[in-house]
Amino acid sequence: MPPRPPFRTEPPAPPQGMDDAAWVDVIQKMDEVYSQLVHDEIELEKKNAELEQSQQFILSVLSAMSDVLVVCDAQGLIEETNAALCDVVGRSEQELRGTSLYDLLAGEASVARARAVMANRSPTRRGESIELDLRGAGGESVPVDANCTPRFAASGRRVGTVLVGRPTAEIRRAYQELRTAHEALKHTQQQLLHSEKMASLGRLVAGVAHELNNPISFVLGNVHALARYSERLRDYLQAVHAGSTPAELQALGARLRVPHILHDLPSLLEGTLEGAQRTADIVNGLKRFSAIDADTRQEVDLNQVVDRxxxxxxxGAPGHLRLLWQPGPPRLVRGNAGQLQQVVMNLLQNAVDATGEQASGEPEVRILMDESGGLVHLRVEDNGPGIAPEDLSRIFDPFFTTKPVGKGTGLGLSISYGIVEQHGGSLRASNLPGGGAQFEITLPKLAA
Incomplete structure (x- = not known):
């Protein structure tokens, strides 16, 4: 702004033909005009400073954008870009301005998609999302998920397009890493499931061995009896083939107790077959329990699951424990018998352990089952000390346990909860009004 000349101490002499009053009035008008000019110049400088500040702000925003930005005119010529795009394509903003957008694209497919968007006569103001491949600084193809938004003039005529895109290579890499981590987590979960199952199986080895010992001992006893009977029958048949008289054969038969053998053979064979079948049933139950195939779904009667x-x-329970269970009509659900048995056994084992903590009274575990509204309800109740109120919300959390170190992994209830959920059901824990805890399994009933 030019400096304002100083006012004279003595006003100039008025021109001839103009009195002093008119001359003073002219000087005042000139001073007002000059003051207005100075004011307008100050305002102009302020507006210029604000405009420059706005431009710097817009440039800083464009430079800070991690997404690539391209502003094109109606013919696809680049008018504006940002630093992110320049970094990707390896060219400066000055080099890009005025060039064709299609020169930045790698592959005919990307060019065709971009031309189709640019040629759209009735675009929406929200834009259209397309996948483009930019030609990177090293000639490589850089995939970009771009949103193409039309740019309109004040008259409503389309004057260009704004493309904002995000390179998807990092996103795809992150997705692949997430998928790998998810697969590793699933594998770890399967390992934990198998480990907990084997831990449960280990707790039952003594009981199962005792259960197997009964039919096996029965079969062995019958086989030994059959071996003795076979020797006697062999001696009797040798006498028959040797031509012994009927009287001799009758005496030998009475001494060898052949009639008794013939009468006892059917029951021996039937008992042997029954013992072998019981052994096979126990082994098959163990096989079903230890199976880890989570995709096997078939008709399962919960009565049989609870029986086993x-x-x-x-x-393996204490001898003074009362385990109350009365099978009812078939309760059919669709699921994996081994997994459902793991859940029931886990709940039963926890109930047995809980009853051992009570101070007095006879320990008791009850198993109840009914159905309503197309759902089967299986409840395991005990008369132990119950669940602490502060633990009810965490009882199914992984690795949470109230048992001493070395007595529990904290995974049993968590895995059981997940198994029941996978079967489309629910598992809830609560305290009984009269004391003790209740765990309720709810599963969809299999339609007839």
């Missing part, structure tokens, strides 16, 4: 669980848990 009660049999095995009961063998």
């Amino acid at each position: 669980s009660v049999l095995w848990i009961g063998k």
Whole structure:
């Protein structure tokens, strides 16, 4: 702004023909005009400073954008870019300005998609998302997920397009890493499931061994009896083939007790087959329990699942424990018998352990089952000390346990909860009004 000349101490002489009053009025008008000019110049400088500040702000925003930005005119010529795009393509903003957008694209497919968007006569103001491949600084193809938004003039005529894109290479890499981590987590979960299952199986070894010992001992006793009978029958047949008289054969038969043998053979064979079948049933139950195939779904009667669980848990339970269970009508669900048995056995084992903590009274575990509204309800109740109120919300959390170190992994209830959920059901824990805890399994009933 030019300096304002100083006012004279003595006003100039008025021109001829103009009195002093008119001359003073002219000087005042000139001073007002000059003051207005100075004011306008100050405002102009302020507006210029604000405009420059706005431009710097816009440039800083564009430079800070991690997404690439391209502003094109109606013919696809680049008018504006940002630093992110320059870094990707390896060219400066000055080099890019005025060039064709299609020169930045790698592959005919990307060019065709970009031309289709640019040629759209009725675009929406929200834009259109397309996948483009930019030609990177090293000639490589850089995939970009771009949103193409039309740019309109004040008259409503389309004057260009704004493309904002995000390179998807990092996203795809992150997704692949996430997928790998998810697969590793699933594998770890399967290992934990198998480990907990084997831990449960280990707790039942003594009871199962005792259960197997009964039919096996029965079969062995019958086989030894059959071996003795076979020797006697062989001696009798040798006498028959040697031509002994009927009287001799009758005396020998009475001495060898052949009639008794013939009468006892059917029951011996039937008992042997029954013992072998019981052994096979126990082994098949163990195989079903230890199976880890989570995709096997078939018709399962929960009565049979509870029967096997009660049999095995009961063998290892204290002798004074009352384990109350009465099978009812078939309760059919669709699921994996081994996994459901693991859940029931886990709940039973926890109930047995809880009853051992009570100070007095006879320990008791009850198993109840009914159905309503297309759902089967299986409840395991005990008369132990119950669950602490502060633990009810965490009882199914992984690695949470109230048992002493070395007595529990904290995974049993968590895995059981997950198994029941995978079967489309729910597992809930609560305290009984009269004391003790209750765990309730709810599963969809299999339609007839």
